[in-house]
Amino acid sequence: MKTVVMKFGGTSVATPEKIIGVAKRAIREKEKGHRVVIVVSAMGKTTDTLLALAGEISAEPSKREMDMLLATGEQVTISLLAMAFKSLGHEALSFTGWQAGIETESVPRNARIETIHTERLERVLDNGFICVVAGFQGVDRIGNITTLGRGGSDTTAVALAAALGADKCEIYTDVDGVYTSDPRSVTGARKLEQISYDEMLELANLGAGVLHPRAVEFAKNNKVPLSVRASYSDVPGTIIQEVITVEKNLIVRGVAFEPGIARVTVSYKKPFNGSLANIFTKLAEHHIDVDIIVQSITDEFPPSVSFSIKEESLEETKRVLNEFQENIRFSAANYEVGLSKVSIVGSGMVSNPGVAAQMFDILRVQGIPVKMVSTSEIKISVVVPETDMQAAANALHDAFGLSE
Amino acid sequence: MKTVVMKFGGTSVATPEKIIGVAKRAIREKEKGHRVVIVVSAMGKTTDTLLALAGEISAEPSKREMDMLLATGEQVTISLLAMAFKSLGHEALSFTGWQAGIETESVPRNARIETIHTERLERVLDNGFICVVAGFQGVDRIGNITTLGRGGSDTTAVALAAALGADKCEIYTDVDGVYTSDPRSVTGARKLEQISYDEMLELANLGAGVLHPRAVEFAKNNKVPLSVRASYSDVPGTIIQEVITVEKNLIVRGVAFEPGIARVTVSYKKPFNGSLANIFTKLAEHHIDVDIIVQSITDEFPPSVSFSIKEESLEETKRVLNEFQENIRFSAANYEVGLSKVSIVGSGMVSNPGVAAQMFDILRVQGIPVKMVSTSEIKISVVVPETDMQAAANALHDAFGLSE
Numbered sequence: 001m002k003t004v005v006m007k008f009g010g011t012s013v014a015t016p017e018k019i020i021g022v023a024k025r026a027i028r029e030k031e032k033g034h035r036v037v038i039v040v041s042a043m044g045k046t047t048d049t050l051l052a053l054a055g056e057i058s059a060e061p062s063k064r065e066m067d068m069l070l071a072t073g074e075q076v077t078i079s080l081l082a083m084a085f086k087s088l089g090h091e092a093l094s095f096t097g098w099q100a101g102i103e104t105e106s107v108p109r110n111a112r113i114e115t116i117h118t119e120r121l122e123r124v125l126d127n128g129f130i131c132v133v134a135g136f137q138g139v140d141r142i143g144n145i146t147t148l149g150r151g152g153s154d155t156t157a158v159a160l161a162a163a164l165g166a167d168k169c170e171i172y173t174d175v176d177g178v179y180t181s182d183p184r185s186v187t188g189a190r191k192l193e194q195i196s197y198d199e200m201l202e203l204a205n206l207g208a209g210v211l212h213p214r215a216v217e218f219a220k221n222n223k224v225p226l227s228v229r230a231s232y233s234d235v236p237g238t239i240i241q242e243v244i245t246v247e248k249n250l251i252v253r254g255v256a257f258e259p260g261i262a263r264v265t266v267s268y269k270k271p272f273n274g275s276l277a278n279i280f281t282k283l284a285e286h287h288i289d290v291d292i293i294v295q296s297i298t299d300e301f302p303p304s305v306s307f308s309i310k311e312e313s314l315e316e317t318k319r320v321l322n323e324f325q326e327n328i329r330f331s332a333a334n335y336e337v338g339l340s341k342v343s344i345v346g347s348g349m350v351s352n353p354g355v356a357a358q359m360f361d362i363l364r365v366q367g368i369p370v371k372m373v374s375t376s377e378i379k380i381s382v383v384v385p386e387t388d389m390q391a392a393a394n395a396l397h398d399a400f401g402l403s404e
Numbered sequence: 405m406k407t408v409v410m411k412f413g414g415t416s417v418a419t420p421e422k423i424i425g426v427a428k429r430a431i432r433e434k435e436k437g438h439r440v441v442i443v444v445s446a447m448g449k450t451t452d453t454l455l456a457l458a459g460e461i462s463a464e465p466s467k468r469e470m471d472m473l474l475a476t477g478e479q480v481t482i483s484l485l486a487m488a489f490k491s492l493g494h495e496a497l498s499f500t501g502w503q504a505g506i507e508t509e510s511v512p513r514n515a516r517i518e519t520i521h522t523e524r525l526e527r528v529l530d531n532g533f534i535c536v537v538a539g540f541q542g543v544d545r546i547g548n549i550t551t552l553g554r555g556g557s558d559t560t561a562v563a564l565a566a567a568l569g570a571d572k573c574e575i576y577t578d579v580d581g582v583y584t585s586d587p588r589s590v591t592g593a594r595k596l597e598q599i600s601y602d603e604m605l606e607l608a609n610l611g612a613g614v615l616h617p618r619a620v621e622f623a624k625n626n627k628v629p630l631s632v633r634a635s636y637s638d639v640p641g642t643i644i645q646e647v648i649t650v651e652k653n654l655i656v657r658g659v660a661f662e663p664g665i666a667r668v669t670v671s672y673k674k675p676f677n678g679s680l681a682n683i684f685t686k687l688a689e690h691h692i693d694v695d696i697i698v699q700s701i702t703d704e705f706p707p708s709v710s711f712s713i714k715e716e717s718l719e720e721t722k723r724v725l726n727e728f729q730e731n732i733r734f735s736a737a738n739y740e741v742g743l744s745k746v747s748i749v750g751s752g753m754v755s756n757p758g759v760a761a762q763m764f765d766i767l768r769v770q771g772i773p774v775k776m777v778s779t780s781e782i783k784i785s786v787v788v789p790e791t792d793m794q795a796a797a798n799a800l801h802d803a804f805g806l807s808e
Contacts, residue, residue: 016460050480056420057484058491065490068498069483072476076454079473080461086469087462094472098502099547120547143503143524 003125003166004029007039007135007157011174012231013077014044022231023084025172026130030090035125037164039135039157040081042073063108067137067147071097074134074153082132092130095121097137098145102156104138110149113138113156113218116163125164133160151212158215162222169219169226170237171211176230177238178203178210180402181255185390188403194239195253202345202379203254216240251348251355252400257393259386260311261291261339263371266321266330267304278328279305279321286320288313291341292374292383308372308383311337339371340389343381344396350377362399368392407529407570408433411443411539411561415578416635417481418448426635427488429576430534434494439529441568443539443561444485446477467512471541471551475501478538478557486536496534499525501541501549506560508542508550515550517542517559517622520567529568537564555616562619566626573623573630574641575615580634581642582607582614584806585659589794592807598643599657606749606783607658620644655752655759656804661797663790664715665695665743667775670725670734671708682732683709683725690724692717695745696778696787712776712787715741743775744793747785748800754781766803772796 006029008022022038030036050069054061061069078094085092101117121131135153138146148155154171161169176191178200183189195203197220204213210228219226219240229237266279283290292308309317314335321333349355356373359380363370368391372383384392397403410433412426426442434440454473458465465473482498489496505521525535539557542550552559558575565573580595582604587593599607601624608617614632623630623644633641670683687694696712713721718739725737753759760777763784767774772795776787788796801807 016457019461053420053480053484054487057423057487060491061487062490065483065486065498068486068500069480072479075476075479076457076473079469080457082469082472083458083461083465086466087464094469096472096549099549145500145503 001033001035002168003035003037003161003164005037005039005157005161005164005166005169006172007153007170008041008172008231009153009174010041010044010047012172013040013081016080019043019077019080020084020088022172023081023088023090025231027085027088027090030130034167037121037125037131037133037160037166038081039133039153039160040074040077041135041153042070043077043080046073046076064144067108067145070147071134071137071145074136078132078134085130085132090130091128092132093124094132094134096134097156098139098143100131100133100160102138102159104140104146104148106140106142106144107146108144109147111138111140111146113148113159116159118160118163121160121164149214151215154212154215155218158218158222158224158226161224162218166224169224171215171226171228172231173210173228174231175210175228176233176235177228178240178254180253181393181397182257185257186255186393186397188394188397190402190404192238192253193236194241196347197240197242198378199253199345199347200240202343202376203256211240250401251346251352252344252396252402253346253348255342255344255393255397255400255402257340257342257389259340259389261308261341261383261386262311262314262317263306263308263336263339263383264314264317264321265304265306265334265336266328267332268330278324279330280307282320282324282328283317286316288317288320292372292381294372306372308339308341336371338386339383340386341381341383342389342392342396343379344400345379347378349380356380358399359396362395363392366391366395368395405437405439406572407439407441407565407568409441409443409561409565409568409570409573410576411557411574412445412576412635413557413578414445414448414451416576417444417485420484423447423481423484424488424492426576427485427492427494429635431489431492431494434534438571441525441529441535441537441564441570442485443537443557443564444478444481445539445557446474447481447484450477450480468548471512471549474551475538475541475549478540482536482538489534489536494534495532496536497528498536498538500538501560502543502547504535504537504564506542506563508544508552510544510546510548511550512548513551514553515542515544516618517552517563520563522564522567525564525568553618555619558616558619559622562622562626562628562630565628566622570628573628575619575630575632576635577614577632578635579614579632580637580639581632582644582658584657585797585801586661589661590659590797590801592798592801594806594808596642596657597640598645600751601644601646602782603657603749603751604644606747606780607660615644654805655750655756656748656800656806657750657752659746659748659797659801659804659806661744661746661793663744663793665712665745665787665790666715666718666721667710667712667740667743667787668718668721668725669708669710669738669740670732671736672734682728683734684711686724686728686732687721690720692721692724696776696785698776710776712743712745740775742790743787744790745785745787746793746796746800747783748804749783751782753784760784762803763800766799767796770795770799772799
């Protein structure tokens with residue numbers, strides 16, 4: 001008997017009608033004779049409503065109590081979905097995170113799953129019930145409700161699939177799969193039939209937005225066969241797995257891009273003396289995510305380091321740099337906004353030298369200036385002006401043979 | 405160090421502002437050096453909203469899932485209230501029913517509390533935290549969320565007070581105490597300083613509406629010192645306890661009344677032969693609450709029995725009687741609507757014969773016909789036309805010396 005975990009996000013369960021639709025969809029799997037576990041998020045805008053409510057009480061609400069508050073969102077969905085199954089003649093039981101045995105660290109708002117005690121779910125599944133589990137939430141060892149942070153319901157689904165030894169974990173969402181690039185901006189973008197965990201991880205990290213990186217990492221580490229597909233149609237989605245048959249033998253498998261990037265350049269008073277660590281330690285202490293870092297050690301004076309951040313972190317970054325200028329020991333900082341990051345991703349890159357050169361050449365032909373570069377084994381990212389972002393993505397998508 | 409349990413109902417926590425008000429009120433108790441436990445209900449109309457949501461999914465939603473759904477209501481309130489305490493500079497932690505160790509029977513929608521495992525609350529209280537506990541909910545032995553039925557939050561408060569050996573349990577509500585009668589209808593009604601558990605129990609059962617009978621019974625059985633007071637003002641409320649100093653030495657302590665009563669009279673085909681049990685068994689099976697039953701065994705033929713029900717149950721009662729007419733073996737049933745029940749309550753009645761006669765005389769003087777009578781040791785109820793209800797209540801209130 002196969003075990004299937006299906007995850008439906010907030011937009012897929014936004015109304016009672018949609019919840020009944022999700023139940024019908026899951027019943028089709030159940031009727032194939034599978035053991036079925038459904039993981040759901042809070043309905044539509046519930047989380048926003050709860051956040052607003054907390055905001056009326058306190059400007060900086062306790063994180064533990066935020067978890068207590070937010071966890072009600074999925075609890076509403078699971079109860080309604082279980083009711084829907086029953087009204088359609090199928091036995092189902094709902095489970096909150098703690099009832100499903102999802103034990104996490106004691107880190108409010110951003111806990112990682114430590115163990116899943118599957119005894120109760122196993123028993124209920126074996127008795128023929130559909131299990132409806134609240135995504136995004138768990139319980140720490142002393143019984144506090146925790147939440148898993150952004151993309152948490154994806155992680156719940158993958159972790160449950162791993163713990164139950166599921167044959168597949170299907171993430172139902174409002175797009176019908178993983179695309180070579182964002183179809184809203186890149187005309188030739190097309191859906192991938194398959195993609196490797198590592199490629200998906202890079203795309204997820206690059207803001208492709210379909211799946212949360214933590215969930216992909218969990219799937220990779222536990223070899224959970226994952227798929228992303230549409231909740232509104234029956235077309236096959238994208239399968240994410242370890243070994244893939246590369247379609248068309250392409251080196252580049254996807255083009256991701258992200259606007260709203262700022263570049264910060266810091267010049268030192270004297271040659272480099274450990275200040276580099278100081279800067280990034282201070283920024284990390286203030287929860288500012290630094291992405292690309294470029295440090296060129298040359299004889300030029302003064303030496304400098306550049307790094308990219310999200311534009312929304314710029315004010316806070318300026319504040320931190322100014323506050324700790326003495327400590328960090330730099331002489332001047334300048335800032336450039338209106339930038340974007342464009343990346344190409346593909347497992348094949350590692351064995352194909354010259355992909356970066358090819359990328360720069362494509363951008364040069366388009367007259368697009370490259371401000372920063374970052375490379376990994378399966379990814380190359382460049383920072384370019386935001387006004388050139390779409391053109392860069394389209395040109396790369398075409399030139400690397402991704403377009404239909 | 406004293407322990408105080410304070411309970412605030414739905415209207416007292418209906419908005420974020422009101423929640424902050426509740427926090428301020430409780431902080432005053434905390435600052436007296438007490439250990440403070442707050443029990444809260446769902447905010448305002450939350451429960452209605454959730455019921456409506458369930459109604460969109462299923463006409464007859466699973467009771468287990470209704471509990472799962474409804475329990476989110478108080479969970480929202482406890483998290484917000486704990487946030488409010490923190491924002492006012494006081495340490496507080498929120499607890500759902502299961503986190504507070506409230507173990508109940510496995511009876512969805514109407515579970516009774518079986519045990520309270522107070523270890524965690526005791527520890528947290530001893531560490532100086534204010535404990536905010538979700539009313540109305542608990543958990544059964546296998547980990548299903550249960551709810552306690554109507555008035556459940558009162559019961560949670562009283563049960564916690566008993567389990568923690570609290571020095572007082574204060575029920576904050578939208579009235580400032582227990583009245584001799586409903587001030588909206590009875591002009592002379594005044595607040596009682598004290599009332600006994602038994603009297604309160606009769607008044608609660610008679611629809612005085614301030615406190616749920618189950619909570620009063622729990623308080624009586626566990627000798628929990630209870631008080632009812634206003635959440636919006638500081639005036640002292642009414643203390644409910646075992647032995648009371650009777651003010652003014654009055655025999656009658658309160659007048660309760662309830663409109664919307666119907667009387668059903670069933671005539672048998674032949675002399676009484678066990679049909680009586682049949683009728684009330686069938687009605688109980690269909691969850692129809694029968695209140696007063698009058699059976700006069702005389703030589704008259706055909707024999708008959710009359711009983712009172714709530715008018716809203718009349719259609720269902722007719723259906724049950726018709727369906728089981730053969731089984732119940734009666735020849736005819738007739739129905740009278742537009743009735744009401746008026747009751748006088750007082751512990752002193754038991755040692756004062758003639759109170760009933762006095763009551764009938766007062767009603768006779770007013771020209772009010774008595775349709776049915778029921779007596780207990782500390783209560784006499786009569787069924788009178790609904791149009792006479794208010795006049796009856798006022799006349800009894802005045803004649804028994806309750807008016808100011």
